[in-house]
Amino acid sequence: AQRVTQPEKLLSVFKGAPVELKCNYSYSGSPELFWYVQYSRQRLQLLLRHISRESIKGFTADLNKGETSFHLKKPFAQEEDSAMYYCALPDTGNQFYFGTGTSLTVIP
């Protein structure tokens, strides 16, 4: 069953414009949610997790339980933000699910 949905496969924004990458989830109980980033041909690395409520590289994400969303936002996109972004959700059985990913391109 699909537990994490990223509706946009591709997203392009101009440098300096705001960016929002969408993530919706289905989960009973209190979810732990993560955003991972993958730069070209590199391994995935953690960008941020909702429990820590921190901002990494200018990105933030807020868990909205009412809308079951965990959208990733940045007010001013930079060229170095061009990458693949994955939303992720562990379940109680120790599986760790990823969405289908959103490829972000920041246009100079």
Place this chain on the structure above:
Amino acid sequence: NAGVTQTPKFQVLKTGQSMTLQCAQDMNHNSMYWYRQDPGMGLRLIYYSASEGTTDKGEVPNGYNVSRLNKREFSLRLESAAPSQTSVYFCASRGNQGASEAFFGQGTRLTVV
């Protein structure tokens, strides 16, 4: 600080050949995972191991087998490779806390011809 190490980085197989992808982690994590990454499909879980001695199927286990050799190592075996298994394979490990992040290997790019 090695983290998660996968071997090999690249491999080309002929249809029907077998091979084993190796993965080792040095973070004393209980959970380990194998994913495949395909364009437009994201990361799909093949198999996972919640602890030493246990393995479970993920979303796409057909055509694969795994072995959790010890706490450090988790291998993925293709017994009879098929072109549909051409993909990039990632191994990951994770602690047992709900908020624990997963750490990834650098990936194995496999082509089956």
